[in-house]
Amino acid sequence: xxxxxxxxxxxxxxxxxxxxxxxxxxxxxxxxxxxxxxxxxxxxxxxxxxxxxxxxxxxxxxxxxxxxxxxxxxxxxxxxxxxxxxxxxxxxxxxxxxxxxxxxxxxxxxxxxxxxxxxxxxxxxxxxxxxxxxxxxxxxxxxxxxxxxxxxxxxxxxxxxxxxxxxxxxxxxxxxxxxxxxxxxxxxxxxxxxxxxxxxxxxxxxxxxxxxxxxxxxxxxxxxxxxxxxxxx
Amino acid sequence: xxxxxxxxxxxxxxxxxxxxxxxxxxxxxxxxxxxxxxxxxxxxxxxxxxxxxxxxxxxxxxxxxxxxxxxxxxxxxxxxxxxxxxxxxxxxxxxxxxxxxxxxxxxxxxxxxxxxxxxxxxxxxxxxxxxxxxxxxxxxxxxxxxxxxxxxxxxxxxxxxxxxxxxxxxxxxxxxxxxxxxxxxxxxxxxxxxxxxxxxxxxxxxxxxxxxxxxxxxxxxxxxxxxxxxxxxxxxxxxxxxxxxxxxxxxxxxxxxxxxxxxxxxxxxxxxxxxxxxxxxxxxxxxxxxxxxxxxxxxxxxxxxxxxxxxxxxxxxxxxxxxxxxxxxxxxxxxxxxxxxxxxxxxxxxxxxxxxxxxxxxxxxxxxxxxxxxxxxxxxxxxxxxxxxxxxxxxxxxxxxxxxxxxxxxxxxxxxxxxxxxxxxxxxxxxxxxxxxxxxxxxxxxxxxxxxxxxxxxxxxxxxxxxxxxxxxxxxxxxxxxxxxxxxxxxxxxxxxxxxxxxxxxxxxxxxxxxxxxxxxxxxxxxxxxx
Numbered sequence: 001x002x003x004x005x006x007x008x009x010x011x012x013x014x015x016x017x018x019x020x021x022x023x024x025x026x027x028x029x030x031x032x033x034x035x036x037x038x039x040x041x042x043x044x045x046x047x048x049x050x051x052x053x054x055x056x057x058x059x060x061x062x063x064x065x066x067x068x069x070x071x072x073x074x075x076x077x078x079x080x081x082x083x084x085x086x087x088x089x090x091x092x093x094x095x096x097x098x099x100x101x102x103x104x105x106x107x108x109x110x111x112x113x114x115x116x117x118x119x120x121x122x123x124x125x126x127x128x129x130x131x132x133x134x135x136x137x138x139x140x141x142x143x144x145x146x147x148x149x150x151x152x153x154x155x156x157x158x159x160x161x162x163x164x165x166x167x168x169x170x171x172x173x174x175x176x177x178x179x180x181x182x183x184x185x186x187x188x189x190x191x192x193x194x195x196x197x198x199x200x201x202x203x204x205x206x207x208x209x210x211x212x213x214x215x216x217x218x219x220x221x222x223x224x225x226x227x228x229x230x231x232x233x
Numbered sequence: 234x235x236x237x238x239x240x241x242x243x244x245x246x247x248x249x250x251x252x253x254x255x256x257x258x259x260x261x262x263x264x265x266x267x268x269x270x271x272x273x274x275x276x277x278x279x280x281x282x283x284x285x286x287x288x289x290x291x292x293x294x295x296x297x298x299x300x301x302x303x304x305x306x307x308x309x310x311x312x313x314x315x316x317x318x319x320x321x322x323x324x325x326x327x328x329x330x331x332x333x334x335x336x337x338x339x340x341x342x343x344x345x346x347x348x349x350x351x352x353x354x355x356x357x358x359x360x361x362x363x364x365x366x367x368x369x370x371x372x373x374x375x376x377x378x379x380x381x382x383x384x385x386x387x388x389x390x391x392x393x394x395x396x397x398x399x400x401x402x403x404x405x406x407x408x409x410x411x412x413x414x415x416x417x418x419x420x421x422x423x424x425x426x427x428x429x430x431x432x433x434x435x436x437x438x439x440x441x442x443x444x445x446x447x448x449x450x451x452x453x454x455x456x457x458x459x460x461x462x463x464x465x466x467x468x469x470x471x472x473x474x475x476x477x478x479x480x481x482x483x484x485x486x487x488x489x490x491x492x493x494x495x496x497x498x499x500x501x502x503x504x505x506x507x508x509x510x511x512x513x514x515x516x517x518x519x520x521x522x523x524x525x526x527x528x529x530x531x532x533x534x535x536x537x538x539x540x541x542x543x544x545x546x547x548x549x550x551x552x553x554x555x556x557x558x559x560x561x562x563x564x565x566x567x568x569x570x571x572x573x574x575x576x577x578x579x580x581x582x583x584x585x586x587x588x589x590x591x592x593x594x595x596x597x598x599x600x601x602x603x604x605x606x607x608x609x610x611x612x613x614x615x616x617x618x619x620x621x622x623x624x625x626x627x628x629x630x631x632x633x634x635x636x637x638x639x640x641x642x643x644x645x646x647x648x649x650x651x652x653x654x655x656x657x658x659x660x661x662x663x664x665x666x667x668x669x670x671x672x673x674x675x676x677x678x679x680x681x682x683x684x685x686x687x688x689x690x691x692x693x694x695x696x697x698x699x700x701x702x703x704x705x706x707x708x709x710x711x712x713x714x715x716x717x718x719x720x721x722x723x724x725x726x727x728x729x730x731x732x733x734x735x736x737x738x739x740x741x742x743x744x745x746x747x748x749x750x751x752x753x754x755x756x757x758x759x760x761x762x763x764x
Contacts, residue, residue, distance in 0.1 A: 169649035169658060170697060188647075188658055212523060212641040219699070220522060220644045 019143075022183070023091055023112055026138050029180035030070075030092035036178050037071060037095075044074055046209045047133055050162045050225040051075050053205050054129055055082050057160055062128035063087070065154060067113055068135020072099030072106070075131055080106050087123060089113065090135075113150050114143060125154045132163040134223075137185050140172035144185065148199030152230055159230045161201060165192055167208065167222040189224050201228035253384075256284070260388055267395045269403070271308045277366060277392035278311035285377075285385050286352070286368035288312040293356070293364035293396060308364075313371075352377050354389040358397035366392075416442045416472045418479065418630075420449035424457045425705035426521025428635040430611035432619050436584065436628045437468040443628035444471025444512075445582045446479045450486045453748045453757060454711060455521055455639060455703055458486045458495075461533065461580040461632050462514035465557075474507050478558075482516065489748045492516045492529030493567040500531065500558045512558040515580055519572055521639045522703060526572040529565050532557030534586065534597065537579040537604050538570065545605030547597060574638040577611075579604055584629035585622045611635055643670070643704040651691035651698050651714070656684040659700055663710070666702050674763050675708065682741040683710050685734035686756050690714040694753075707743065707759040715753040 017025070030037075051074075058064070060083035066076045069088030076099060079086045086106035090096050096108050109122065130151050136144050151161055168186035175184045187195060193203055205227025212220040260280045267273035274291035281289040290307035352368040366389050370377065377385075423429040435443035444464030451457055460482055464471045481502045485495040495516050503512055515533040519526045528536065528548065535547040548570065556563035572578070586596040600618065607617045611633050618631055645666045649655050660680040667676040683700075690698045694714035703709040722735045738745050742758035 168647055169655070171650065173650065173697060186648075188649075188662065190661075210641045210643075210645050212644065219701075220641055220646050222645050222647060 027091040029182040031094040032180040033178045034094045053227045054162050065127045065130040067132040070095050072102040076103045126156045129160040152200045155230045161228045164225045261391050264391045270396045270399045273395035274309035278309045282311040283313045287371045288369045290367045356393040358393040363396050418446045424451040426639045430615050430633045432615045432631040434629040436626045442472035444475045445628035445630040446475050447632040459517045463582040465511040493565045496531045496565045503559045510559045524572050527567045527569045529567045539577040541575045545601050572636045577635045580632040582630040584627035646701040648697045651694045655691050656688045659687045660684045678741045682738040685737050686712045709759050711757040713755045719747045
């Protein structure tokens with residue numbers, strides 16, 4: 001997720017939704033967006049560089065979790081090409097279908113990280129690394145810390161995590177995103193770093209780029225990329 | 234000039250002759266062919282000397298100051314050659330020193346007459362005193378007689394008419410010049426992110442004005458409006474309405490209205506100003522940050538978009554074949570196109586394509602092909618397109634914009650939920666961004682002013698605020714919120730807690746302003762990077 005209509009939707013304030021309702025709303029939005037996502041965001045240099053940072057630190061065959069894998073492009077595709085064992089999860093069935101077509105050799109599961117127990121369940125963890133590109137911003141702030149701790153729990157000791165967010169200061173605000181209503185959350189970079197460190201990671205790599213989406217009425221945004229290592233045993 | 238042998242250039246004394254009608258006729262023809270007031274004065278001297286006088290001085294009033302006394306110095310002097318010179322009389326340039334024979338300030342003296350050796354003849358035409366001529370005869374010649382006075386008066390009257398007409402012509406030329414200069418479209422220096430070239434060739438070669446116009450109008454947020462219009466008709470009448478409509482478009486543009494609304498409002502204005510007129514107009518707004526261009530057309534010819542690879546297309550805008558302005562409520566819509574870097578938008582008027590003996594579609598197609606084939610600098614493209622248009626008595630206007638865009642690394646934008654920490658957060662974002670741009674030197678100014686604007690926005694916003702920094706030749710800071718009321722610079726009372734923010738911004742920034750936008754307003758300022 002990277003683009004947002006400058007005018008938030010009328011339902012700007014967070015309605016009282018259960019987690020299931022909230023997730024269904026977000027998933028439906030991405031079901032509607034589908035392939036248009038990659039059309040609106042054709043250049044993903046920041047994401048490519050963050051994956052490069054990760055690949056430089058992994059052996060071939062390493063197990064990598066792609067959280068919020070979307071269409072599987074470019075990250076799952078590149079990780080698979082580099083010989084990694086990729087598992088992708090997403091809450092949108094339409095996006096997962098696209099991902100399965102784009103990266104047939106990877107494994108994809110319709111799953112919400114927050115539903116996972118402490119045990120790594122059907123995911124087949126633990127993982128040597130995880131990526132979470134523009135997916136945490138689909139969660140309200142109260143769920144981002146738990147989601148990061150869940151990723152922490154899915155990684156081997158010393159495992160790596162790269163993630164990206166849009167640099168915005170808001171919590172669970174309604175937006176029109178590529179014609180679909182979604183709710184969006186973000187942090188300014190110092191706050192994001194604090195949240196990530198709080199969840200048990202050491203930040204080793206940061207990047208911030210200005211990005212102008214190739215779509216109508218989409219304001220340029222600042223994208224944040226973090227490369228982190230799991231602290232603790 | 235007749236001069237009898239043995240008498241040098243002087244007329245022989247003798248009995249009065251009847252007026253020399255043949256001379257008078259020839260002199261009149263010569264005088265009416267004078268170029269300019271000074272030229273008429275010179276010709277008058279030549280007719281007067283040596284035939285009527287030994288010396289003639291012609292003085293002219295300053296045409297600028299009607300009713301003022303003539304200048305101290307004659308504009309033309311002619312004296313018979315001194316004996317022994319053997320040459321023809323010389324018509325001199327105006328003397329540089331006050332001539333004793335010259336009239337001083339005050340009413341021109343109408344003195345002398347028959348029986349004197351000095352004759353002063355006023356130059357008058359159409360009830361205006363234009364100056365005067367002073368004729369003198371030396372001791373070797375008899376005083377002026379009645380016929381000489383009559384002849385001098387007749388010649389001077391003709392010369393006065395010539396001076397009058399020359400002065401009227403000069404003042405017409407001056408008026409035309411002012412009108413022409415004020416009516417001729419001249420765009421400002423190109424705003425950032427776009428390269429501009431233009432041609433303007435009025436069909437009226439005498440006045441050099443016409444009903445065509447073009448404009449390049451900088452808008453807020455580095456956007457720029459490109460305008461081409463064509464008032465039906467030629468010459469001064471079309472130009473006068475054009476000037477009014479051009480001003481109207483500038484005013485509407487300043488309100489940051491969308492292109493279709495600008496043209497719809499222009500239609501209302503045109504019908505009030507000149508009910509029967511017909512005007513076509515094309516209004517485009519290019520945003521170099523998001524690289525989009527919104528275009529609306531009121532019956533105007535389709536613009537040409539030339540892509541980076543040279544592919545050229547006529548933009549078949551929605552309703553572009555619709556009604557022109559002036560007919561009332563034209564159906565106008567804004568079409569948005571991608572404006573990729575290094576692509577070009579070509580706007581023009583029908584003078585560039587229209588010839589009566591050709592099908593307009595064929596000519597448009599040929600223009601499109603020419604535009605696509607010509608590469609290279611914009612000025613060259615303009616020359617090529619104008620060459621192909623050939624000679625025409627219609628106005629020709631051409632405006633070419635090459636989109637350059639503003640690199641995304643020179644743009645940074647954020648959305649923030651307004652709260653008490655937000656101004657501080659924005660100051661930090663500004664500091665970090667300017668550091669990335671190597672502009673820490675002006676950081677404190679931008680931070681301070683940005684903090685004030687953001688604090689204002691947070692006070693009034695009910696939803697997210699947006700913040701944007703753009704680096705061009707200046708640093709632009711913008712903050713948007715959902716409150717429509719524009720900020721006003723007021724004098725705060727001594728004990729007021731609020732109302733100082735904008736004064737701080739006005740002091741720290743080169744320029745600042747505010748704009749209503751869909752869903753709220755944007756307040757902005759610019760700071761010049763120190764050299």
